[in-house]
Each structure stands twice: as structure tokens, then as C-alpha cells.
Amino acid sequence: ITGYTAEEMISKKISMDEFMGKGERKRIISILNRGSAEKPYRLVAEETSLYIKDGTLIPISLSASYVYHGGEPIAGISIFRDLRPIKHVEDSLRASEQKYRILVENANDGIFVYQDQCFKYTNPKFRELLGYTKEELDHMGFRDIVRPELGDLIEGRYVKRISGEAVPERYEIALLAKDGTWRAFEINPSIIEYESRVATQNIIRDITQKRKAQKALRASEAKYRATVEHTGTAIMLLEENRTISLVNKQMERLSGYKREEIEGRIPFTQLVHPEDRELMAGYHRARREGRRDIPSEYEFRFIDKQGNIRDSFITIGMIPGTRQSIVSIMDITDIKHMEQELEKARKMALLGEMSAHVAHEVRNPLQKIKTGVELLFHSMDLDERQKKLFNGVASGVDNLEKFVTQILEWTRSGKIRLKPFSISNIIKGLIFNRDEQFTRQGIEVNTAFDTQNDTIIVDGIQFRQLLENLIDNALEAMPGGGTLNIATSCIPEYTFEGPRQDITTRALEIRIEDTGCGISEEDLPHIFQPFFTKKTQGTGLGLALVQKVVSVHKGEIDVKNLENAGVRFTIRLPMDQTFSDDEVI
Structure with missing residues (x-):
């Protein structure tokens, strides 16, 4: 410790006054002199200092006592320990403690030590956040600043935490400030030893503004979500x-x-x-x-x-x-569809105007030609070949007149004359009128009528023309014979798509099926277009007229090829529909 050798120490060259710190030898002797031979004074772990060989003054811990002879002290026995390592540690601890205290005292978060249900230490920020003084907080605990219903919960967490039980490592809580307001805080507790006993060190952060911002954000989010949802x-x-x-x-x-x-x-x-x-x-x-x-x-x-x-x-x-x-x-599917329908209607209107004009211009000359052919036929002596030619001309004139009539029917206004009619009677009459042709072509006709729901309000002339066109189509599709099935039924609830809104009502369904050659799949989308036909003598207006009649009655029509052979046309008409004054005559 001293740097001296044993020989140097006992050579009597070292003076105790010089060896020990200034005045320390006299102080130590004065303490030892308090004793006597009968009751010697024993100095234990007294802090003092001495000079080592290089001249450095070092701290030591000294234990000493006198050796007595004849009642007088004749020598002293001493034991000392180098305190430099301990002093270094103490200095480091003091420096660390000072740094920690500065850090805690100047922290921007509230810090407090909690022990025995009391605040044992509070830093300035904690006191600033709640407005209490140190003296006030020294006599307060959690129960004084939390809501009454939470007191047992918070104190219970403290007990569980210092006992080593699992509790939340972080939680949010409202604390009562001195001015009577409740403020929101986030608390982060941890276990420490304080004054040789277990305690919790707690760091709190004011989240009142954060809570307000979160509340405002939730309100804003709810508002915009409601806007987006609706x-x-x-x-x-x-x-x-x-x-x-x-x-x-x-x-x-x-x-x-x-x-x-x-x-x-x-x-x-x-x-x-x-x-x-x-x-x-x-x-x-x-x-x-x-x-x-x-x-x-x-x-x-x-x-x-x-x-x-x-x-x-x-x-x-x-x-x-x-x-x-x-x-x-x-x-925009419906909008696009409406645009297409409007464009189609515009084209159809233009085509209709042109067709009507042509039809009117053709009809009068046709009448003259027809009259002239009949007069010549009955006033001349014709051989068989000439008669055949005249009959061909007359037949051509009839076909052309029929075509003109169809054009005029197709271009007529969409207004209808409504009256109650028995659908089965209309169909039976059409079948009766073609009975001879059915027999000649070898066509079997089957009907099935819903007699309980047989009356419907329609334009009789237009509807008869509609059914006649469909029956004629079936006859043309079965030149070598076949079967024609016609049936009606009532659908209690059916939804018709309207231009402004859909309508659900009772519907009359009419199904006309044949066992003919069917319609090619590529032609199906076009069969209701005016002047579309694949027949050598067809006008292309029969089915266009059918669709128009169905449309003005606010119904619908669809067509489907049957699995084995033939085609089925299905017409559905609203039975309880009302019409405006602009739609009827």
C-alpha cells in the first residue's frame, strides 16, 4: 500500500508525523488517550490519511489501540486498509446519482416513486402536470387522484406488480388535477428498490390532447365513412x-x-x-x-x-x-342500353317515315294494277299458259299489297284500342281459319288454356295480328308436317322491367312451340329487327311487328330453340297494368 519495504519501515528513518496526514497523528493519539490500562480505548475503522512513498496522500481506514506496561502506554498497534478503491466507487456512485437526479428532475415526463400506497418521490414535471405541491403529494396516494370506482383496481395492480404477478406493463388512466379537471395519462411502471425496500417507479405522459385528437379523428372518420357508405x-x-x-x-x-x-x-x-x-x-x-x-x-x-x-x-x-x-x-349499363335504344329508335323512326312514304306512294298504283289485271283476266279468252301468267301477276300484287300493309302497320302510332278479350277465343279462331292448311301440311295442333285466367285487356286487332304472324311462322317452319303447341298460363307475380321503374304484377304467359327447323343461333339476336329475313319470299316485318305489339302492351317476348327441334316463342303480358291517356285511343 505505502510503497515502502519492510526494512525502510523499521529503519526509524520515517517520522510518523510526516507519514500520516497533517495533524492526523495528534488526532488519533488524542482519541486513544481517552482510554486507560484498565479500560483501553480501541479505535475501529477510523478514516484518516497517510503519505505513501511517492508523496501521494491516500485515504485509509485505521484500527488502533495502545499496549500498556506498568499502567502506561509503551507502544501502539494499528491496522489500516487502503480506501482508494472504495472511494472511487463512492465517487462514481455520487456522480451517477447526480446525473440521474438531474435527468429525473428535468425530465419532460412526470416521474414518481410509489410505495406503501403513497407517493414517495415526485419530480417537478409530475407536480406541474397535476398542479399539486411536493408537500401535498407526500401525503397522497392513487386513491386521491383516480376515479373512486378504479381505486381498488389500481392499488391491486400495484400489489400484484411488486409481488411478481402479471399485470399490464402500460395502461391509460384519467387523473384528477388540483384544479378539479380530469386529464388523460399513459403510465409505464417498473419495479425498483427504494430506500432498501421494493417500490415502483412510474413514468407518466399527458395524452389529453392525443385523446382529443383521436376523438376528433374518429368523428371525422365516422363522418366520411358514413358519406362513403351511403x-x-x-x-x-x-x-x-x-x-x-x-x-x-x-x-x-x-x-x-x-x-x-x-x-x-x-x-x-x-x-x-x-x-x-x-x-x-x-x-x-x-x-x-x-x-x-x-x-x-x-x-x-x-x-x-x-x-x-x-x-x-x-x-x-x-x-x-x-x-x-x-x-x-x-x-352505366342501363345508360348505354338506353343510348343504344334511343339510337335504334331514331333510326327506326327515320326508316319508318321513309317506309310509310314509300308504302303510301305504292299502294294506289297497286290498286290500279290489281283492278286492271282482274278486268283483263275476266274479259279476255285466255289459254292455260296465259291464265297461269295472270294468276302469277295477281299473286305478286297480293304479296306486294300485303307487304305494304305490314309496313303501314309497323309504322303506325304506338297508341292502342283497349278492350277485354278472351285469349283462348282469339287463338281458337285463328286455328279454325287455318284448319285446312294444317291438314294439308300434316300438322297436329295441341292447345292448353288456363281458363281461369283467360281474359286480358288488349288491342284486339293488333293482338290477333301478333298471334297470326307467329302461327304463320310455325306453318312455314314445318312444310313437311309436325306439331304446333299453344298454351296459356297465369304467373301470380312477375316483374316487368320498365323504363323508369320495374313493375311486379300478375302476368299472362302465351307459349307457341313448333317442331320445325329452328332458327340459327347467329340469327336469333336479329329476328326482331325490321326487314331482317332469310326467307326467299319474306318481308322481314312479321316478327318486328310482333315485338312492337308486345312492347306497346308493356309486355315482353323471348325466343328459344328447343333441344330436339323447333322453336318456342314466349309472350308475357301484364294483366293488371294501367295505361296513360297518351298510350290509348
């Missing part, structure tokens, strides 16, 4: 990887998928027609590359869960500061 447009949120992360109710209705089937599961390209996918995926990438030449509104074809294709109009844009897109989709 808008009439399908809306979705699109991620950078094309996944749909959010949809509204309208998107569920449009797509046919439930929300949980879409969100986070389906890429938007799954809802896009294959022919449109590459283009829209390219737009998606380019939009995230910051390109500004990408359209934000355009039309595309949407595919729902059932595989139905819907014409749609999309509006899309990036959400600022994110890689997400907000997408709005509007189903």
Missing part, C-alpha cells in the same frame, strides 16, 4: 399491389361479393374484363410513377362475381402522401 356510387380503396383494401355497400351490390370476400383478398384486375386488364394495370403503374398523362375518368367493362359484364365509368385519383388510389365506379 353514396350512390361504388367506391373502393386500392393499394399499390392492386389489392382492394376497402369497399362500400354499393361496391358489394355492384360486384356481388361480400365485404370480407373483397377487402385484402381480391386484386382489382379480377373485376375487370380480360380485354381491359392490361390497359388498366398500365394506368395503375404509371399513376404511381407520377405521370400526368393518365386519364382519371374513363369507361371500362366490369365483371361481377357471377361473371356478368357491366359497362362502367371509373373516376380514380391518388390519395396525397400515400401510394393508395381512391376509386369511384358507376354502372
Whole structure:
């Protein structure tokens, strides 16, 4: 410790006054002198100092006592220990404690030590947050600043925590400030030893403003979610990887998928027609590359869960500061259909005007030709060959006159003369008039009428023409014989699609089936178009007129090839429909 050798120490060259710190030898001797031979004083672990060989003054712990002889001290025995290691540790601890105290005292979070249901220590920030003084808090506990119903819970957590039981490592709580207001805090407790006993050190952070911001955010989110949910447009949120992360109710209705089937599961390209996918995926990438030449509104074809294709109009844009897109989709299938129907109606109106004009111009000359042919036929002596020629001319004139009549029927106004009629009577009359032709062609006719629901209000002339055209079509389809089935029935509830709204009512269904050659699949979509025909002597107006009559009666007609052979036409008419004054004569 001292750096001296044993020889140097006992050479009597070292003076104790110089060896020990200044005045220390006298102080130690004065303490030992308190004793006597009968009751010697023993000095134990007294802190003092001495000089080592290099001249450094070091701290030591000294234990000493006198050796007595004849009642007088003749020598001293001492034991000392180098205190430098201990002093170093103590200095380090004091420095560390000072740094920790500075840190705690100047922390921007509230810090307190809790022990025995009391605040044992509080830093200035904690006192500032709640407004209490140190003296006030020294006599307070959690029960004084939490809601009464939570007192047992919080104190119970403290007991469980110091006992080593599992409790929340962090929680939020409202504390009562001195001014009577409740403030929200987040508390992070941990176990420490304080004054040689277990306690908790707690760090609290004021989250009152955070709570208010969260509440405002939730209110804002609820408002905008309600707006998104109740808008009439399908809306979705699109991620950078094309996944749909959010949809509204309208998107569920449009797509046919439930929300949980879409969100986070389906890429938007799954809802896009294959022919449109590459283009829209390219737009998606380019939009995230910051390109500004990408359209934000355009039309595309949407595919729902059932595989139905819907014409749609999309509006899309990036959400600022994110890689997400907000997408709005509007189903324009009905609008496109209406546009097509309007264009078709415009063309049909123009065609009708032209056709009516031609028909009127042709009808008068036809009458003169017909009259002239009849006069010549009956006033001349004709051989068989000449008679055959005249009959051919007369037949051609009749066909042309029939064609003109069909044109005029097709172009006439959409107004109808409504009266109650028995459908079965109309059909029976038409069958009776063609009985000879049915027999000649070898056609068997079967009928099945719903006699309980047989009366319907229609335009008798137009409806008779409609049925006559369909029966004539069946006759032409079975030149070599076959079977014609005609049946009627009532549908208690049937929904007719209207231009403004759908109507559900009783419906009369008429089915006319033949076992003829059928209609080619490529021709089926066109058979109701005016002047469309594949017959060598057909006008192409028969079925167009049928569809028009059904339409003005607010009904519907469809046609289907049967599995074995033949065709079925199905007509459905509303039995309880009302008509406006503009629709009837």
C-alpha cells in the first residue's frame, strides 16, 4: 500500500508525523488517550490519511489501540486498509446519482416513486402536470387522484406488480388535477428498490390532447365513412399491389361479393374484363410513377362475381402522401342500353317515315294494277299458259299489297284500342281459319288454356295480328308436317322491367312451340329487327311487328330453340297494368 519495504519501515528513518496526514497523528493519539490500562480505548475503522512513498496522500481506514506496561502506554498497534478503491466507487456512485437526479428532475415526463400506497418521490414535471405541491403529494396516494370506482383496481395492480404477478406493463388512466379537471395519462411502471425496500417507479405522459385528437379523428372518420357508405356510387380503396383494401355497400351490390370476400383478398384486375386488364394495370403503374398523362375518368367493362359484364365509368385519383388510389365506379349499363335504344329508335323512326312514304306512294298504283289485271283476266279468252301468267301477276300484287300493309302497320302510332278479350277465343279462331292448311301440311295442333285466367285487356286487332304472324311462322317452319303447341298460363307475380321503374304484377304467359327447323343461333339476336329475313319470299316485318305489339302492351317476348327441334316463342303480358291517356285511343 505505502510503497515502502519492510526494512525502510523499521529503519526509524520515517517520522510518523510526516507519514500520516497533517495533524492526523495528534488526532488519533488524542482519541486513544481517552482510554486507560484498565479500560483501553480501541479505535475501529477510523478514516484518516497517510503519505505513501511517492508523496501521494491516500485515504485509509485505521484500527488502533495502545499496549500498556506498568499502567502506561509503551507502544501502539494499528491496522489500516487502503480506501482508494472504495472511494472511487463512492465517487462514481455520487456522480451517477447526480446525473440521474438531474435527468429525473428535468425530465419532460412526470416521474414518481410509489410505495406503501403513497407517493414517495415526485419530480417537478409530475407536480406541474397535476398542479399539486411536493408537500401535498407526500401525503397522497392513487386513491386521491383516480376515479373512486378504479381505486381498488389500481392499488391491486400495484400489489400484484411488486409481488411478481402479471399485470399490464402500460395502461391509460384519467387523473384528477388540483384544479378539479380530469386529464388523460399513459403510465409505464417498473419495479425498483427504494430506500432498501421494493417500490415502483412510474413514468407518466399527458395524452389529453392525443385523446382529443383521436376523438376528433374518429368523428371525422365516422363522418366520411358514413358519406362513403351511403353514396350512390361504388367506391373502393386500392393499394399499390392492386389489392382492394376497402369497399362500400354499393361496391358489394355492384360486384356481388361480400365485404370480407373483397377487402385484402381480391386484386382489382379480377373485376375487370380480360380485354381491359392490361390497359388498366398500365394506368395503375404509371399513376404511381407520377405521370400526368393518365386519364382519371374513363369507361371500362366490369365483371361481377357471377361473371356478368357491366359497362362502367371509373373516376380514380391518388390519395396525397400515400401510394393508395381512391376509386369511384358507376354502372352505366342501363345508360348505354338506353343510348343504344334511343339510337335504334331514331333510326327506326327515320326508316319508318321513309317506309310509310314509300308504302303510301305504292299502294294506289297497286290498286290500279290489281283492278286492271282482274278486268283483263275476266274479259279476255285466255289459254292455260296465259291464265297461269295472270294468276302469277295477281299473286305478286297480293304479296306486294300485303307487304305494304305490314309496313303501314309497323309504322303506325304506338297508341292502342283497349278492350277485354278472351285469349283462348282469339287463338281458337285463328286455328279454325287455318284448319285446312294444317291438314294439308300434316300438322297436329295441341292447345292448353288456363281458363281461369283467360281474359286480358288488349288491342284486339293488333293482338290477333301478333298471334297470326307467329302461327304463320310455325306453318312455314314445318312444310313437311309436325306439331304446333299453344298454351296459356297465369304467373301470380312477375316483374316487368320498365323504363323508369320495374313493375311486379300478375302476368299472362302465351307459349307457341313448333317442331320445325329452328332458327340459327347467329340469327336469333336479329329476328326482331325490321326487314331482317332469310326467307326467299319474306318481308322481314312479321316478327318486328310482333315485338312492337308486345312492347306497346308493356309486355315482353323471348325466343328459344328447343333441344330436339323447333322453336318456342314466349309472350308475357301484364294483366293488371294501367295505361296513360297518351298510350290509348
